[in-house]
Amino acid sequence: MSNEVNKIEYVSYLEHQGRFKGLKSWIFATDHKRIALLYMYAIAAFFFIGALLGLLMRFELIAPGETIMKAQTYNGLFTVHGVIMIFMVVIPGLSAVFGNFFLPILIGAKDVAFPRLNLFSWWIFVFGSVLAVASQFLKSGPPDTGWTFYAPYSTTTGTSVIIATTAAFILGFSSILTGLNFLVTVHQMRAPGMKFFNMPLFPWAIYATAWIQLLATPIVGITLLMLIAERLFGIGFFDPNLGGDPVLFQHLFWIYSHPAVYIMILPAMGVITEIVPTFCQRKVYGYKAIALSSLAIAGVGFLVWGHHMYTSGMSENARWFFSLLTFIVAVPSAIKVFNWISTMYKGSIDLKPPFLFALAFIFLFIIGGTTGLILGSVATNIQVHDTSFIVAHFHYIIFGGMGFAFFAAIHYWLPKMYGRLYNFRRANIACIIMFIGFNTLYFPQFVIGIQGMPRRYFDYLPQFQTGHMISTIGGVILIFGLFYMLINLIKGARKGPKAPANPWNGSTLEWQIPSPPSLENFDEPFEVKANPYDYK
Amino acid sequence: MSNNSSHITEYKVLGRILLILMFFTFATISVTSFNLASFTVTVALLIAGIKGYFVLSYFMHLKYENLLLRILVGMIFVLFALIVLITFIDYSYR
Amino acid sequence: MMSEKVTHIEEHRDDAASKLGMWLFIFTELLLFGGLFLVYSIYRAQYPANFHEASLELSVTIGAVNTIVLLFSSMTIAMALTAMQKNNKKLALRLILVTLLMALVFLVNKYFEWGAKFHHGLYPGSDLMALLERGHLLYFSLYFFMTGLHAFHIIVGMILLIVVYFKVKNGSIHFEKYFLLENGALYWHLVDLIWIFLFPLMYLIT
Numbered sequence: 123m124s125n126e127v128n129k130i131e132y133v134s135y136l137e138h139q140g141r142f143k144g145l146k147s148w149i150f151a152t153d154h155k156r157i158a159l160l161y162m163y164a165i166a167a168f169f170f171i172g173a174l175l176g177l178l179m180r181f182e183l184i185a186p187g188e189t190i191m192k193a194q195t196y197n198g199l200f201t202v203h204g205v206i207m208i209f210m211v212v213i214p215g216l217s218a219v220f221g222n223f224f225l226p227i228l229i230g231a232k233d234v235a236f237p238r239l240n241l242f243s244w245w246i247f248v249f250g251s252v253l254a255v256a257s258q259f260l261k262s263g264p265p266d267t268g269w270t271f272y273a274p275y276s277t278t279t280g281t282s283v284i285i286a287t288t289a290a291f292i293l294g295f296s297s298i299l300t301g302l303n304f305l306v307t308v309h310q311m312r313a314p315g316m317k318f319f320n321m322p323l324f325p326w327a328i329y330a331t332a333w334i335q336l337l338a339t340p341i342v343g344i345t346l347l348m349l350i351a352e353r354l355f356g357i358g359f360f361d362p363n364l365g366g367d368p369v370l371f372q373h374l375f376w377i378y379s380h381p382a383v384y385i386m387i388l389p390a391m392g393v394i395t396e397i398v399p400t401f402c403q404r405k406v407y408g409y410k411a412i413a414l415s416s417l418a419i420a421g422v423g424f425l426v427w428g429h430h431m432y433t434s435g436m437s438e439n440a441r442w443f444f445s446l447l448t449f450i451v452a453v454p455s456a457i458k459v460f461n462w463i464s465t466m467y468k469g470s471i472d473l474k475p476p477f478l479f480a481l482a483f484i485f486l487f488i489i490g491g492t493t494g495l496i497l498g499s500v501a502t503n504i505q506v507h508d509t510s511f512i513v514a515h516f517h518y519i520i521f522g523g524m525g526f527a528f529f530a531a532i533h534y535w536l537p538k539m540y541g542r543l544y545n546f547r548r549a550n551i552a553c554i555i556m557f558i559g560f561n562t563l564y565f566p567q568f569v570i571g572i573q574g575m576p577r578r579y580f581d582y583l584p585q586f587q588t589g590h591m592i593s594t595i596g597g598v599i600l601i602f603g604l605f606y607m608l609i610n611l612i613k614g615a616r617k618g619p620k621a622p623a624n625p626w627n628g629s630t631l632e633w634q635i636p637s638p639p640s641l642e643n644f645d646e647p648f649e650v651k652a653n654p655y656d657y658k
Numbered sequence: 659m660s661n662n663s664s665h666i667t668e669y670k671v672l673g674r675i676l677l678i679l680m681f682f683t684f685a686t687i688s689v690t691s692f693n694l695a696s697f698t699v700t701v702a703l704l705i706a707g708i709k710g711y712f713v714l715s716y717f718m719h720l721k722y723e724n725l726l727l728r729i730l731v732g733m734i735f736v737l738f739a740l741i742v743l744i745t746f747i748d749y750s751y752r
Numbered sequence: 753m754m755s756e757k758v759t760h761i762e763e764h765r766d767d768a769a770s771k772l773g774m775w776l777f778i779f780t781e782l783l784l785f786g787g788l789f790l791v792y793s794i795y796r797a798q799y800p801a802n803f804h805e806a807s808l809e810l811s812v813t814i815g816a817v818n819t820i821v822l823l824f825s826s827m828t829i830a831m832a833l834t835a836m837q838k839n840n841k842k843l844a845l846r847l848i849l850v851t852l853l854m855a856l857v858f859l860v861n862k863y864f865e866w867g868a869k870f871h872h873g874l875y876p877g878s879d880l881m882a883l884l885e886r887g888h889l890l891y892f893s894l895y896f897f898m899t900g901l902h903a904f905h906i907i908v909g910m911i912l913l914i915v916v917y918f919k920v921k922n923g924s925i926h927f928e929k930y931f932l933l934e935n936g937a938l939y940w941h942l943v944d945l946i947w948i949f950l951f952p953l954m955y956l957i958t
């Protein structure tokens with residue numbers, strides 16, 4: 123370890139004394155690492171709020187009829203659960219936390235291109251989030267449209283839709299600025315000798331994601347503005363009574379929101395692509411294929427939005443067209459799965475917690491992805507559209523995919539971020555509990571979905587009760603596992619044993635610098651490898 | 659791309675571009691007096707496209723920027739055109 | 753396997769980075785208006801006759817004057833940049849002022865245009881609007897929203913240029929470091945660029 127020599131000068135970013143002290147040294151920090159932690163604390167808080175709201179809904183569904191809440195309360199709950207989880211947790215999630223922390227380090231930079239803009243993005247993120255949560259408590263009642271805000275219901279309902287959409291607009295603005303910052307960082311701040319194809323694959327994923335954030339978010343921005351104008355001034359865009367066309371709202375909404383699912387999943391794939399080679403001690407299989415498939419997903423992902431609208435009354439031609447493109451965009455995702463598995467083949471596998479989480483991710487993502495194909499074909503989609511089959515599908519992708527990738531990432535990088543280790547055995551136990559809880563929670567929803575259980579209903583026919591019962595039990599197990607994991611991580615980050623600079627024997631740049639890194643990341647010469655996954 | 663080496667567009671050139679832009683503005687107005695039926699939109703967009711090209715290339719200096727940026731700007735317009743086209747697959751066949 | 757030892761990280765290159773950042777921001781603005789143009793194109797394709805009739809309510813003269821005003825201002829701000837590059841601070845300042853003046857003329861024009869519509873009872877949510885045919889209604893909804901959003905961008909652009917003006921004046925933008933002026937100018941050209949498409953689509957429909 124080369125940092126032994128200069129030990130005296132080294133001060134970690136956690137202890138570095140800047141212009142401010144105490145809390146201010148965090149909330150006014152421009153260091154990308156501190157901002158990453160700020161995002162993480164905020165997002166973790168929202169995630170647990172959202173998860174508890176989800177559990178409340180599960181309890182309502184444990185038996186037919188009104189169990190613990192009124193129908194309108196349930197409508198508010200699934201809307202706010204959706205808004206929190208989508209706009210405040212999974213869309214910023216990986217890129218704002220781990221992208222912020224590790225993108226600059228992995229490409230050999232001191233910081234992002236615009237550190238102050240980075241802080242500003244966090245502030246608007248918090249502002250938008252507060253607004254979104256506030257919409258739940260206003261006098262007119264929580265919004266009850268679902269996170270999709272479909273017109274014309276959203277233009278006519280009396281609930282606080284304007285606040286919620288304004289919040290989504292502001293959160294989108296934050297997302298755009300983060301994407302912009304990362305794009306410029308990748309283009310302008312790479313260390314000398316680091317060409318695009320020398321970058322590790324997580325930066326590649328973040329780069330592709332940033333393009334989507336930049337180019338897709340404005341479309342939902344303008345859509346929400348139109349919705350707000352319609353409510354405030356009676357400008358008719360979407361409400362048929364005012365001359366508009368509600369299906370056009372769906373088009374505009376999904377032109378953003380399908381690419382948005384790739385904002386969620388691409389960084390997750392990037393994380394897994396970092397973890398798999400490290401714990402197999404093998405060069406990643408098909409580096410270029412993975413890098414370029416990220417860009418391919420980002421590009422083609424812009425053109426498939428209509429698969430959310432098969433039952434909307436869209437024309438026959440549009441339906442087969444979108445179906446075709448949906449199947450095409452599934453190909454690069456599958457390529458990645460094959461790459462991970464080929465990388466493991468003949469590797470010296472080390473079942474540490476990050477790798478276990480990565481395996482859980484791959485398993486759940488395969489289920490989510492293949493059920494996505496069922497939804498992508500028009501005939502089967504019409505059968506299961508707006509049933510709990512959809513709910514199961516997107517939870518497998520978003521929670522099983524993005525969520526578990528987040529857990530994998532925190533277990534992988536926590537030693538670097540805090541300079542301490544957590545308890546491995548407990549982490550593995552937490553992973554197994556959550557994996558069991560997750561499948562118990564969502565798998566039954568595929569089954570009752572195919573049998574006809576509608577989505578977004580607070581009541582149901584008695585025949586679905588077994589499925590719902592199992593599902594609720596799974597929910598409890600999952601929440602238990604979540605808290606178990608959280609406690610283990612907090613304990614580790616605060617009092618765990620000191621972590622070495624390279625606990626996993628990784629080969630990418632972050633493992634060449636001390637844990638935790640210093641303010642400027644690279645105080646000493648470092649090596650840019652031609653292939654970042656160069657295990658000798 | 660450092661500032662000092664970046665291109666300086668002469669006043670004369672800028673003035674000439676303005677004249678070209680004015681010319682096309684009058685062209686697009688006078689074209690409306692003919693009834694070109696379904697071609698009106700095409701012609702209007704074509705002329706607007708030409709004007710946009712001049713603004714982008716000379717006023718915004720795109721002509722003297724690096725290739726990457728020029729490609730990116732082109733891609734934005736292609737992406738938008740694709741989105742419009744695909745939406746029309748729905749609306750033209752309903 | 754070639755690999756490289758890196759001993760120093762290159763210093764931050766403000767100018768190139770911020771110019772790229774500005775261009776990326778312009779992309780988002782283009783797509784923001786792009787969403788509106790998409791809505792416009794769908795509704796125009798559905799109600800071509802209505803759109804034509806409704807557009808006759810607008811004065812092509814006012815639209816054309818505003819187009820020329822914006823084109824002219826776009827040139828003056830480009831010239832301001834040239835002046836700065838040639839280290840002619842006084843001329844640069846004057847040209848920025850001319851640009852701001854043109855922006856003001858545009859807004860005043862717009863004010864009278866909108867004012868006339870309001871005077872005839874034609875504004876979003878009015879009783880008259882409710883009586884209109886579907887296509888007319890959509891046309892005016894789009895007209896108010898698109899030109900309104902564009903006018904908002906004019907105002908933002910003006911604020912930006914005012915800031916730039918004072919920075920040039922106090923010397924923090926100078927002949928060797930002028931990327932703020934460059935970015936302000938880029939933003940102003942964007943506003944012009946959008947108007948170039950708005951004008952024929954709103955005023956010249958046959």
Ligand code: HEM
Binds near residue numbers: 431497503507512515
């Ligand atoms: C393997 C690629 C995927 C395919 C083929 C696919 C396909 C689909 C389809 C066709 C629907 C529409 C269902 C309906 O009729 O309502 C859908 C819904 C959904 N998908 Fe995916 N999907 C894929 C990946 C993802 C990813 C990566 C995410 C998020 C990270 C995601 C999140 C969602 C969500 C949130 C919905 C629900 C939309 C609603 O509210 O109706 N999907 N998916």
Ligand SMILES: [Cu+2]
Binds near residue numbers: 379383426427429
């Ligand atoms: Cu989709």
